[in-house]
Amino acid sequence: MQESADTRIHYCFCQMSSDTQVQGRQTVTALPGDGVGPELFASIKEVFTASRVPVDFEEMILSEMEPEKSASLESVIESCQKNTVCLKGIISSPVNFQYGLLQTLNMKFRRGLDLFANVVSVKSLPGCQARHRDLDFVIIREMTEGEYSALEHESVPGVIECLKIVTREKSTRIARFAFDYAIRHGRKKVTAVHKANIMKLADGLFLECCTDVAALYPTIEFESMIVDNTCMQLVSNPHQFDVMVMGNLYGNIIDNLAAGLVGGAGVVPGENYGSEVAVFEPGARHAYAEQIGKDTANPTAMLLSACNLLSHLHLHEHADRISKAVKKTIADGTASVTCVNTITKVIQLNLASQSPQ
Numbered sequence: 001m002q003e004s005a006d007t008r009i010h011y012c013f014c015q016m017s018s019d020t021q022v023q024g025r026q027t028v029t030a031l032p033g034d035g036v037g038p039e040l041f042a043s044i045k046e047v048f049t050a051s052r053v054p055v056d057f058e059e060m061i062l063s064e065m066e067p068e069k070s071a072s073l074e075s076v077i078e079s080c081q082k083n084t085v086c087l088k089g090i091i092s093s094p095v096n097f098q099y100g101l102l103q104t105l106n107m108k109f110r111r112g113l114d115l116f117a118n119v120v121s122v123k124s125l126p127g128c129q130a131r132h133r134d135l136d137f138v139i140i141r142e143m144t145e146g147e148y149s150a151l152e153h154e155s156v157p158g159v160i161e162c163l164k165i166v167t168r169e170k171s172t173r174i175a176r177f178a179f180d181y182a183i184r185h186g187r188k189k190v191t192a193v194h195k196a197n198i199m200k201l202a203d204g205l206f207l208e209c210c211t212d213v214a215a216l217y218p219t220i221e222f223e224s225m226i227v228d229n230t231c232m233q234l235v236s237n238p239h240q241f242d243v244m245v246m247g248n249l250y251g252n253i254i255d256n257l258a259a260g261l262v263g264g265a266g267v268v269p270g271e272n273y274g275s276e277v278a279v280f281e282p283g284a285r286h287a288y289a290e291q292i293g294k295d296t297a298n299p300t301a302m303l304l305s306a307c308n309l310l311s312h313l314h315l316h317e318h319a320d321r322i323s324k325a326v327k328k329t330i331a332d333g334t335a336s337v338t339c340v341n342t343i344t345k346v347i348q349l350n351l352a353s354q355s356p357q
Contacts (some may be wrong), residue, residue, distance in 0.1 A: 002064055007039065011235045024054065024091055026054065026055050026058045026315075027057075027083050028056070028083055028087055028309065029058050029076070029080045029086040029087070030059040030060070030084045030087050031061070031087070031089060031091070033062075033088060033089020033090045033091050034056025034065050034090060034092040035089075038089070039299075040089060040302040041059075041087075041089060043299040043301065043302065044299070044302060046305050047325075047344060047347055047351070048322075050352070051349075053315065054315070054318075055315070058079055058083060060076055060079060062073070062091060064091060064092065064094065064105040065094065065103060073108055076109070077109070080113055080165075080277050081109075084276060085278050085280075086279040087280050088280065088281040090134050090285050092107055093314035097188055103150035104150075107148055110143050113274045114144065114274040115144070115167075115272040116142060117140060117141075117178075117272065117274075118140070118142075118251060119139070119140055119181070119272070119273065120138065120259075120269075120270045120271075120284075121283070122135055122138070122238075122268060122283075123135060124262050125262065125267055125300075125329075125330050126327070127331035127332065128262065130261060130262050137242055137243070138242070138243045139244045139246070139258060140178045140181060140244065140250070140284075141174075141245075141248060142173075142174040142245055142251070143251070143272065144168060144246055145248065146164055146165065146166060146248030146249055147162070149164065149165040151165055155312070161215060165257075166247070168205060168209055171205060171209035172212070172213060174244060176213050176214035177245075177273070178190050178243055179213055179216070179217045181243060182217070183217065187220070187243045188221055188320065189241075189242040189243065190210075190217075190222050190224070190242070190243045191222075191244050192206070192225070192231075192244075193224075193226075193228060193244055193245070193250050193254065194207045194210075194224060194225075194226065194227065194250075195250075196226075203247070207224055210224065214216070217242070227246070227253075231246075231253075231257060234254070234257055234258060240355055250355075252285070255268075255283055255285075256284050256285070264298070265284035265311055265354075266297070266300055267280075267301055268283035268284055268298045268299065268304075269282065269304035270282055270284075270301075270305060271285055271305070280305040280308055281305055282301035288297075299344060300326060303326050303347070306322070307320075321354055322351070325347045325348075325351045325354065329346045
């Protein structure tokens with residue numbers, strides 16, 4: 001199949017060319033996030049230093065929970081656009097309705113950079129205890145519309161209407177991204193997750209777009225699955241999945257469910273792509289504010305996200321060294337997976353034990 005310009009845009013802008021030659025040091029926007037994010041980011045910096053990674057961080061604080069410490073959203077977006085790459089911790093969103101604002105800082109950040117595709121790699125790690133073994137599938141979530149449109153109002157006292165926005169343009173865009181991803185990563189099947197049996201127009205349109213795009217990729221198997229059945233299938237037979245594509249809310253739920261299959265939120269990396277910027281962060285959104293300062297956070301997801309960032313920058317040797325050190329630390333059982341300082345120190349030792357690249 002000959003790719004159209006519209007098909008290629010998802011990768012040709014948010015990923016560097018394979019012919020790119022890396023020279024000198026590179027600057028990356030860094031947003032440590034809330035909760036244990038600053039502790040996890042400290043681990044990243046120590047490991048990068050130990051591996052002599054040629055990356056400089058432009059560190060900024062972006063927080064909805066502590067607005068007095070936060071940089072402006074505009075300045076953060078400007079930094080991300082300038083550097084084109086960002087390493088991000090989890091930014092917490094308040095549960096309650098404050099100041100007349102329905103759109104969270106996370107949502108504004110994603111839309112400001114048009115981060116339409118969230119990619120979460122769910123892969124079993126040897127040494128990490130879980131019910132299922134040898135899992136390896138990918139969840140792709142559309143992040144700019146759906147239930148996260150922040151369009152809610154009280155039509156009459158005691159009655160709230162919440163609008164779910166689904167468009168053909170963005171449904172087609174995420175479907176093409178999913179199939180492009182499958183082609184480029186040697187995947188065999190794409191599963192579209194929906195609730196079109198109930199939301200016949202909204203999810204019906206999403207499913208229609210996925211089906212239309214699937215026809216353009218005859219080498220990739222395509223199936224659709226209702227979201228409630230998907231949840232059951234994930235916990236009973238997750239090996240059947242390869243690439244999964246879905247809307248915003250379903251993606252958030254499925255991401256977290258899938259993280260639990262391989263060891264929890266602390267071990268699953270995530271990536272977010274727009275047309276010009278790539279943002280790397282843990283795949284499951286938990287800031288763990290209650291664990292601040294207790295040295296009980298797991299830096300694995302953040303470290304693996306950082307490895308994906310290095311691969312994106314074509315710093316493959318550094319990415320491979322750190323990834324191997326992280327996985328060896330977990331496989332050997334020489335460090336508790338809930339102790340950030342211990343894990344960081346053991347990873348540094350494993351890095352030092354590797355042959356120079």
